[in-house]
Amino acid sequence: MSVQRPPVYFDNAASTAMVPEAVAAMVDAWCHPGNASSLHGAGRAARRTLEESREAIARDLGARPSEVIFTAGGTESDNLAIKGIYRARRREDDRLRKIVISAVEHHAVLDPAQWLADEADAELVVLPVDENGFVHPDTLRAALVEHAGQIALISVMWANNEVGTIQPIAEIAQLGLDAGIPVHSDAVAAVGHLPVDFTTSGLSAMSVAAHKFGGPQGTGVLLIRRDVAAVPLLHGGGHERDLRSGTPDVASAAGMAAALRKAVAGLDDEAVRVAALRDRLADVITAVGAVRINGARTVDEKLALPGLLHVSIDGCEGDSLLMLLDAKGVECSTGSACTAGVAAASHVLLAMGLDTATARGSLRFSLGPDNTNEDVDVVAGVIGEVVDRARAAGLLAVAGGRTGGNS
Structure with a gap:
């Protein structure tokens, strides 16, 4: 067992x-x-x-x-x-x-x-x-x-x-x-x-x-x-x-x-450590394809928080990704806020020029002192299946909308 x-x-x-x-x-x-x-x-x-x-x-x-x-x-x-x-x-x-x-x-x-x-x-x-x-x-x-x-x-x-x-x-x-x-x-x-x-x-x-x-x-x-x-x-x-x-x-x-x-006291060493984990996590997630990394990291890593990775994954709803990852034992957050039970695209992402669909398909991974390479390994083992299922759910939702399916 x-x-x-x-x-x-x-x-x-x-x-x-x-x-x-x-x-x-x-x-x-x-x-x-x-x-x-x-x-x-x-x-x-x-x-x-x-x-x-x-x-x-x-x-x-x-x-x-x-x-x-x-x-x-x-x-x-x-x-x-x-x-x-x-x-x-x-x-x-x-x-x-x-x-x-x-x-x-x-x-x-x-x-x-x-x-x-x-x-x-x-x-x-x-x-x-x-x-x-x-x-x-x-x-x-x-x-x-x-x-x-x-x-x-x-x-x-x-x-x-x-x-x-x-x-x-x-x-x-x-x-x-x-x-x-x-x-x-x-x-x-x-x-x-x-x-x-x-x-x-x-x-x-x-x-x-x-x-x-x-x-x-x-x-x-x-x-x-x-x-x-x-x-x-x-x-x-x-x-x-x-x-x-x-x-x-x-x-x-x-x-x-x-x-x-x-x-x-441990700021410099910890920043180096979590930045390395963040970069490896970025490689793992972008490997699924059609993934955009948001924020300053793509311009200059020195202008970005070392332990934060924000991604938008094409064809997915952030809420679906969140729940599917949670079911696999990975806890992160979406790039959207939820007001009165209605998911809404993040005002931050919209202000940065992302379209609503891209903004709604976003996740934030934020690393801390307790995170390790083994944690990244866990994400590597589940992210492909999670994204496939989220994209399939998105396609079904679109198809249902086109055919006038039940809401």
């Missing part, structure tokens, strides 16, 4: 397993009572753990400890940056109503920006991207000229979470500095996988999520310079520099700091 192997996990861009160092740090914090705002000994001990975690995160991200604001994750960090900075800028000058974002932002940026447009009289300026997902600084320069004196803030992600393209953040940040406009970056996909230095980047604010690099889910930080004003979303105690009220989650802060320390 054969022993069933555990599933192969290639969805680390969605969430990683917690590293042992993070688990140990959290367990240690959980074993001690104390609210970090209390003045007695237990409270002071909790505060010490919190502040040591803040200092460690600041050190690993090239920031000052006072610039580290703990949040409940990347989404809250993005919302606090987008809504908070916009409102502060409008208080200073009511003409500052425009928010400049890229067309490939995560919904954690797109949605609060759209909410401000719907509810707070903001106007969105959306920067296009090229076929590889790059935001070209010249498009931002043109927007700065066209909307001079009207822009409240700029937000461009550090690296794209779907296709892995790394944006020219330093140049974008410098354009904002030169124009006196705060620049925020969603760096959730980048931190722990790329060298990130907040101070030298020139950014005004930057969002980070712990669970993308071996830390706990539901924990993150917003790095925000001391000279950048923001209106808080939460009120009730004035914690976290009066920007994020609420009892600090000391254990999660400690877990995030431990995970980040490990990720940054």
Whole structure:
């Protein structure tokens, strides 16, 4: 009787397993009572753990400890940056109503920006991207000229979470500095996988999520310079520099700091290792034929996240590929979002110029510290059959549509 192997996990861009160092740090914090705002000994001990975690995160991200604001994750960090900075800028000058974002932002940026447009009289300026997902600084320069004196803030992600393209953040940040406009970056996909230095980047604010690099889910930080004003979303105690009220989650802060320390310490070697696995996985998948690799990897590997492979497979639906692979014990994600139960092509892929059919036939494989050559071997053993079945299902669906088959 054969022993069933555990599933192969290639969805680390969605969430990683917690590293042992993070688990140990959290367990240690959980074993001690104390609210970090209390003045007695237990409270002071909790505060010490919190502040040591803040200092460690600041050190690993090239920031000052006072610039580290703990949040409940990347989404809250993005919302606090987008809504908070916009409102502060409008208080200073009511003409500052425009928010400049890229067309490939995560919904954690797109949605609060759209909410401000719907509810707070903001106007969105959306920067296009090229076929590889790059935001070209010249498009931002043109927007700065066209909307001079009207822009409240700029937000461009550090690296794209779907296709892995790394944006020219330093140049974008410098354009904002030169124009006196705060620049925020969603760096959730980048931190722990790329060298990130907040101070030298020139950014005004930057969002980070712990669970993308071996830390706990539901924990993150917003790095925000001391000279950048923001209106808080939460009120009730004035914690976290009066920007994020609420009892600090000391254990999660400690877990995030431990995970980040490990990720940054091993960054170079791990990037080389997962890039080699990614390249081998790309060879395995493209061998089935009629496969397109998306993102910057085809232009310059240095401009792409090392552990992310995004492909479009002709004649297939991404959802079919996903479920067939899952049945074979391979876990990845589709290149499409699902809203209200209806599959829709990814806004990122459409912004890059892919047609709807190609965008819907896409998969994202994201590698992490636990992935090995044996995992790639598993994909090699099943991908041919999976693609054949998905293509057959697609042909049947087309034929059924032509003949008026039942839906």
